[in-house]
Amino acid sequence: MKSKLQTAINNCNVSRFRFYVQIFSFALLVYGGYLAINIGDQLPTFACVFDQMRGGACYLMGLQHQMTTPFKSYFSGRGIGMLTGLLTFFLFFIALNKAWCGFVCPLGTLQDWLSSLRRKFGIRYATYSAQNFKGLGTIKYILLALLILLPMAIGNSFFGLPKLNHDFGVPFCMICPGRTLLPVFHGDFSQFIIDFSSKTKMVFTALGMAVTGMLLAGAFAKKRFFCLFCPMSAFHYIFHKAGLLRLTKDGSKCTRCGNCYRACDVGIHAIADDLTHKNIIKDDCMMCLKCIEACPEEDCLKASFFAMPVYESSAQGFFKRMQGKCHGK
Amino acid sequence: MPSFSGGIPGLKGSVCFLTSVMPFLLLGVATVTEAQGLPPLRLALSPTAPVGEECLAHGQGGPAKGGKAVDDRRPVLESEHRPLPVRTYHFNAHRRLADVKAYVRHPDGTVDVPELRLGANPQLTFKTPFGDGPNHGAHNVYVVEQGVEGDVLVVRTAKWIVMHHSCGWGHDQKFNEQLTQPQPLESIPMEILISDLWDGNFHFRVTTGQKLSITVLRNGHPLAKARVSVRSEQGWVKEVDADKDGVATFQLIRDYYPTRWQEFHRTRRGEFLATATYEAEEHGEYKGIPYGRVRYITTHPWTYGPSSWDYASYSMGLLIAVIAMALTGGGVFIYRERRKKPYQEIVFEE
Numbered sequence: 001m002k003s004k005l006q007t008a009i010n011n012c013n014v015s016r017f018r019f020y021v022q023i024f025s026f027a028l029l030v031y032g033g034y035l036a037i038n039i040g041d042q043l044p045t046f047a048c049v050f051d052q053m054r055g056g057a058c059y060l061m062g063l064q065h066q067m068t069t070p071f072k073s074y075f076s077g078r079g080i081g082m083l084t085g086l087l088t089f090f091l092f093f094i095a096l097n098k099a100w101c102g103f104v105c106p107l108g109t110l111q112d113w114l115s116s117l118r119r120k121f122g123i124r125y126a127t128y129s130a131q132n133f134k135g136l137g138t139i140k141y142i143l144l145a146l147l148i149l150l151p152m153a154i155g156n157s158f159f160g161l162p163k164l165n166h167d168f169g170v171p172f173c174m175i176c177p178g179r180t181l182l183p184v185f186h187g188d189f190s191q192f193i194i195d196f197s198s199k200t201k202m203v204f205t206a207l208g209m210a211v212t213g214m215l216l217a218g219a220f221a222k223k224r225f226f227c228l229f230c231p232m233s234a235f236h237y238i239f240h241k242a243g244l245l246r247l248t249k250d251g252s253k254c255t256r257c258g259n260c261y262r263a264c265d266v267g268i269h270a271i272a273d274d275l276t277h278k279n280i281i282k283d284d285c286m287m288c289l290k291c292i293e294a295c296p297e298e299d300c301l302k303a304s305f306f307a308m309p310v311y312e313s314s315a316q317g318f319f320k321r322m323q324g325k326c327h328g329k
Numbered sequence: 330m331p332s333f334s335g336g337i338p339g340l341k342g343s344v345c346f347l348t349s350v351m352p353f354l355l356l357g358v359a360t361v362t363e364a365q366g367l368p369p370l371r372l373a374l375s376p377t378a379p380v381g382e383e384c385l386a387h388g389q390g391g392p393a394k395g396g397k398a399v400d401d402r403r404p405v406l407e408s409e410h411r412p413l414p415v416r417t418y419h420f421n422a423h424r425r426l427a428d429v430k431a432y433v434r435h436p437d438g439t440v441d442v443p444e445l446r447l448g449a450n451p452q453l454t455f456k457t458p459f460g461d462g463p464n465h466g467a468h469n470v471y472v473v474e475q476g477v478e479g480d481v482l483v484v485r486t487a488k489w490i491v492m493h494h495s496c497g498w499g500h501d502q503k504f505n506e507q508l509t510q511p512q513p514l515e516s517i518p519m520e521i522l523i524s525d526l527w528d529g530n531f532h533f534r535v536t537t538g539q540k541l542s543i544t545v546l547r548n549g550h551p552l553a554k555a556r557v558s559v560r561s562e563q564g565w566v567k568e569v570d571a572d573k574d575g576v577a578t579f580q581l582i583r584d585y586y587p588t589r590w591q592e593f594h595r596t597r598r599g600e601f602l603a604t605a606t607y608e609a610e611e612h613g614e615y616k617g618i619p620y621g622r623v624r625y626i627t628t629h630p631w632t633y634g635p636s637s638w639d640y641a642s643y644s645m646g647l648l649i650a651v652i653a654m655a656l657t658g659g660g661v662f663i664y665r666e667r668r669k670k671p672y673q674e675i676v677f678e679e
Contacts (some may be wrong), residue, residue, distance in 0.1 A: 036504050052529050065496075081497060126661060192647060197595035197640035209646045213653025221661045 006309065011317040014289045018103055022112065025104040028055045030185050042088040044236060045100040046107040046178040053186050058178070059089040060147065060232055064170045067151035090239060097243025098236050098281060101227060102288035107178045111219040111226060115265070118220050126222040130269050136228050137284055144231035147172035167200035172231060174204035177215040223265040228284055237283040245305050247287055251275030253300040260301065263294035293321060412459060412495045419452045420472050420487055427476030427483075428616070434514045436466030436493075436507070443470070457491070461498035466508035466531075468493055471517050475615065482613070482620040484518045486627040494531040503529040515549030521557075521603050521629040522546060533598070536636040537583040544575050545605045547625070551575030555607040555625075562599035571605070585635050595640060598632040 002010070028037065029047035032055015039056035041049075047056040066082045073079065093100065101108055118125065128136065150171045153164045173179050180191045194209065195201040218225035227233060254275055261272035266284045271291050274280060280301070281287070292301040295313035303311040423429045431445045431453045443455035453472065458464050467490050474485045490511060502508050509529065511522045522544040528534040535541070545555040557577035558568040563584040571577045581601065587593045604626065611623045 033504075036501070038499065038501050041499065126665075189643070192650070193637070193641040193643055194645040194649065195595075195641050196590075197593060201595075205646065206649055209649040210653040213650035213655075214657045216650075217654040217657035217661070221658070 006312070007314075007316070009310070010312050010314045011320050013321055014293050014311060018288060021103045022109040026106045026109045029104070029106050030054065030182055032056065040088060040092065042085050042092060043100075044089055044093040044096075044232065045105045046176070046182070046232065048106075048173075048176075048178045048182040050173070050179045050191055051183045051186070052188065054182075058232070059085070059092075060176075060235070061170060061173055063089075064147055064151045064172060067148055068154040068166075068169060070155040073155075090242070093236065093239055094242050094244050097240055097245040097287060098233070098285050099245055099287035099289075100236070101230075101233060101286035105286075106182055108224060108227060108286065110181060111215070111224050112265075114216070114219040115223045123221075127267050128222075128228075133228075133267060133269065139229045140231050140234040140283075143172060143229065144234040147231055165198075165200065167198050167204070171204065174201075175207045175211050177208070177212045177226065180208055180212045181215075223267075224286065227266055227286060233286070234283060240281050241279070243281075245287065245303065245310070246279065247281050247285065247289075247292075248278050248302050248304065249274070249280040250278070250300050250302075253297045255297060257296070259294040259296065260291035263290040265290065294318070412457065412493050414459060415454060415456055416468075416470075416491055417452055417454045418470055418489060419450065421451075423447065423451055423472075423474050423485075424476050427474045429472065429474045432469075432471045432473070432514065432516070434469040434471070434512065435464060436468065437463040438507075438512070439463075440514065440516070457493045459495075461502070464493055465498055465502055466493065466505075467491070467511060467527075469512070469514060471514065471520070473517060475518075477615050477618040477620050480619070480621040482611070482615050482623045484623065484625045486517060486519055486625075488517075488520055488627065488629045490526065492527060492531050496530070500530050503531065513546050513549050517546075517548070519545065519547050519552065519555075519605065519607065519625040519627045521605050521627055523603060523629060523631060526631065533632060533634070535581065535631060535633040537581050537585065537633060538636045538638065539581050539633070541579045541581055541603075543571075543577045543579065543603055543605075545571045545577070545607070545627075546575060547607070552607060555605045557603065557605045560602045560604070562601065577605075581633055583636070583639070585639075593635075593640065595635060598634050600630060600632050603629045603631070 028039070029043075029045070030051060031053060032038065033051075033053030035055075037055040039047075041057040041062055042059040043056045044059060046058050047054050049057045049061045062085050066078075066085060069078050069082065074082070096103065115125070150164065150168045152158075153161075154166060154168055155163070157163050183189070183191055192209065193205060195205045215226050249271075251274070254272075256272060256275075258272050261267070261269060264271055265288060266286060268282050268284055270282055271280060271285075287303070289303055289311055292303060292311055292313045295301045296315050296318040298314055299312050301313040302309055429445070429447060429451075431443050433441045433443050433455050435441065441455060443453040445451075445453045453470070455468075455470075457468065470489045470491060472487045474483075476483060509527055509531070510524060511526060513520060513522055524542045524544075525539070526533065526535060541559065543557055543559075545552045545557060551571075551573075552575045553571055553573045555571045555575065555577075556568060557571055557579075558566055559579045559581070560566045561582055561584050565582050565584055567579055567582075569577045569579070585597065585599060606627075607625045609623050609625075610621070612619075612621050613623075614620070
């Protein structure tokens, strides 16, 4: 028997709650500097260091920077610095698990706004086939490997090859659309440039602008277009089992209606198809909890924090939410 | 700097002659050089290196691969990106009989006297403990030399600012203007303040084309009509007089023109020298020697890099973004159009 409070929470519209959390997070991470706020430089979300008035910074920048350390320095004070950075990231991460992507990420929020714009125009959204989804999903692991290995090759020589120059220092940041787009929100267009000072810089900045253009058009057509390629999402997945916030599924209660898949912004097929695994968090999941919201089965999908249920699927909640969407009317 | 020894003809004679005459010769040479005017006192990493501190890890420029073009990059300044626990600065020769003192103004406003070593290789040393504490920020380093020449009290001061910063300590202090804008030290007879030396993240920001606002201060107060000059690395010099607020404004000239694109280095840093001079009718006595005039000469070297306008293009960036948008949007549109199947009906016909 559920408490009244739990029932009330289960009946609520989590998307609306998420919308306000996203606005708050966006303001905090993009404009926080105006209030001298700095949450930290090891955040598990895109808060761009190129945004001078940010309220926090993405860990990937620090990680890439630290990867330039020569191997022999790993066991020195710099090694301690690297471990401290990773530990700080980990502590931030486990608090929200992959919900950092769904609730906090400013770049994700930006994509959600573009999707809202598409809805306003009445244009239908795009989806990937299962095969394409799987193939494209591997890109984020390739990007994650490159953002670690390229800076590593600056401070170290691999297989006797010459070391890379410092222009490879933060390769992912150079192509990340967060670098180009987030500073724009306080009038800084300085990242919209092609840097001709070296071939490497030229290629990276050109790629960065191309990815920015692709994101703006892609996120308009496909919900959370960039998230499928995001190396931060891949990095999250390494630690997701330690997350305190969890998303679980009781396969025995699933009728495979497919609502959860249709609600999923990223388009994860397994959320509907997987009836065997209890932990349903996949590498592309952003824990927006829209799947729970769309599930009509009692306790089939559940979000819990420290094993305490936070939000559960329920028939009552489902039909209550659907009333507002004019279904069946 | 003129030397007191060497190059004096006729001294290869007897030792007796040399020992008896040398003090008078030296005194004579010293008097002549001082009368002609000494070069401004100037702080530097070493007697031969440019201003600032070298980062040995990033290396010096040198012959490029294959022995072709010579890499003209300057060493990356250590203080720009990595702190040191102890800082050592050298300065050019001082007058023997003059009074030389050194000071360091720390970011929290406290003033210390660094360890000063005079002699053939004059230098000063001070400690800069690590950490995001009171030492995080700009440390002003001063050398002040005072002495009477004839009836003129000559006051030569040299200044350098070291930014003691590590990105690992964070950038929260960027909101403290006391740290990102150079602060004066009132006890210095005359000094130069140059604004906007760093960006918000404590990194060097001076580039060609930038307008430098140089304020001349005498004991911490603006000094009007001081003669201010800026000399670029290639020797371009501009001189102006400070206005009533002690401010002189310069636009830093672009003087970096590599002949080939491959030779262009965005991180290359040139060196400019800001010098201010001022003379006043002042009567007094310094260490028992009377004087009727005071001549102030102060220097502040700094470094500058090429402007981003030399190598960055907004139009190309926007062009690439628009092309990428058009291709992505067009691709989605065409894909959707191709998936639209025309209505097909097979009707039986007799």
